[in-house]
Amino acid sequence: MDAVTLADLPLREDLRGRTPYGAPQLEVPVRLNTNENPYPPPAELVADVTEAVREVAAGLHRYPDRDAVALRQDLAAYLAGSTGVALTERNLWAANGSNEVLQQILQAFGGPGRTALGFEPSYSMHPIIAAGTRTDWVPAPRRADFSLDTEAAARIVTEAAPDVVFLTSPNNPTGGSIPLPELEKVLRAAPGIVVVDEAYAEFSSRPSAVTLLERYPAKLIVSRTMSKAFAFAGGRLGYLAAAPAVVDALQLVRLPYHLSLLTQAAARAAVRHAEATLASVAKLAAERDRVAEALAGFGFTPVPSDANFILFGRFAHARAVWQSYLDAGVLIRDVGIEGHLRVTVGTPEENDTFLEVSKDVASTEV
Numbered sequence: 001m002d003a004v005t006l007a008d009l010p011l012r013e014d015l016r017g018r019t020p021y022g023a024p025q026l027e028v029p030v031r032l033n034t035n036e037n038p039y040p041p042p043a044e045l046v047a048d049v050t051e052a053v054r055e056v057a058a059g060l061h062r063y064p065d066r067d068a069v070a071l072r073q074d075l076a077a078y079l080a081g082s083t084g085v086a087l088t089e090r091n092l093w094a095a096n097g098s099n100e101v102l103q104q105i106l107q108a109f110g111g112p113g114r115t116a117l118g119f120e121p122s123y124s125m126h127p128i129i130a131a132g133t134r135t136d137w138v139p140a141p142r143r144a145d146f147s148l149d150t151e152a153a154a155r156i157v158t159e160a161a162p163d164v165v166f167l168t169s170p171n172n173p174t175g176g177s178i179p180l181p182e183l184e185k186v187l188r189a190a191p192g193i194v195v196v197d198e199a200y201a202e203f204s205s206r207p208s209a210v211t212l213l214e215r216y217p218a219k220l221i222v223s224r225t226m227s228k229a230f231a232f233a234g235g236r237l238g239y240l241a242a243a244p245a246v247v248d249a250l251q252l253v254r255l256p257y258h259l260s261l262l263t264q265a266a267a268r269a270a271v272r273h274a275e276a277t278l279a280s281v282a283k284l285a286a287e288r289d290r291v292a293e294a295l296a297g298f299g300f301t302p303v304p305s306d307a308n309f310i311l312f313g314r315f316a317h318a319r320a321v322w323q324s325y326l327d328a329g330v331l332i333r334d335v336g337i338e339g340h341l342r343v344t345v346g347t348p349e350e351n352d353t354f355l356e357v358s359k360d361v362a363s364t365e366v
């Protein structure tokens with residue numbers, strides 16, 4: 001079977017030559033490369049998830065609730081509580097990670113003959129999901145300091161008139177977030193859907209774009225995930241908030257029973273423990289600021305971050321520096337931005353190790 005290669009398969013022409021998303025998954029002592037929460041879930045959460053899964057396991061011969069109503073109610077309550085916006089399950093949709101949520105959005109609102117626009121550098125999966133759904137991708141620029149010039153962005157959106165605009169706030173991999181009045185300039189200019197990807201919202205002190213839903217119900221979708229602040233990356237649960245009509249649209253493309261009985265039960269248990277899990281957010285934000293300050297002290301230039309990671313530079317040879325970190329047992333991320341690398345904020349001990357290596361790197365590189 002190995003004699004058959006990708007080139008021998010009748011693959012879609014537009015997928016030939018592409019590379020899959022691939023953050024390395026390596027077993028090293030300090031893993032700071034995929035923006036996970038470094039704190040494992042609290043013991044009570046683990047016990048509650050286990051019990052919830054045990055309870056539903058007896059019903060595994062039946063399909064799960066196709067519309068995941070109870071989970072969507074729980075997520076609506078969490079999001080309403082944290083944003084102050086009245087939301088019900090009719091405003092909420094959930095899937096296996098926000099990547100699947102984003103894919104469903106492009107299946108419904110993008111697709112052949114349609115375009116999606118994003119301001120780069122940003123989350124690398126946005127153009128990959130666009131390619132998978134055959135949505136034409138329109139890359140648009142950020143400022144040299146990676147912030148978003150929203151006046152220019154609104155002009156670009158007016159001219160390009162994309163079917164879908166992605167705004168990532170805080171932006172991955174650069175870390176900055178967009179103040180809501182700025183974000184509204186782009187929202188007003190957009191003729192179609194605007195997805196505000198808030199995967200890292202809990203780490204930011206800015207208000208959420210959820211507060212704008214009432215004003216832009218036919219345009220705005222806010223996507224969220226339990227993978228970061230909720231420390232639930234392994235559970236695979238992403239969600240969005242939007243007008244109920246948007247949820248109706250997504251039901252046209254979602255696969256039936258896409259959220260397993262086990263996922264729904266585990267995610268509901270995790271949401272019940274939101275307060276305990278989210279207690280790590282303040283610790284991580286403080287550590288982020290400590291790490292950024294130390295990096296600056298070593299002569300690096302950290303990009304101001306509102307998330308749980310820091311993009312920093314400049315390096316003459318970022319790839320070689322990435323390897324030096326790895327050789328020292330610290331896995332960080334080369335996100336393909338010239339002269340820069342990204343580090344996820346870890347536990348204080350992990351950050352100390354990262355900073356020790358950084359000090360050595362600084363003496364040879366900067």
Ligand code: PMP
Pocket residue numbers: 034035096097098099100123168171172197199200224225226227233237238
């Ligand atoms: N959006 C952004 C900006 C991200 O950084 C990520 C994860 N790296 C995701 C969405 C997807 O996360 P998940 O599928 O785990 O919810």
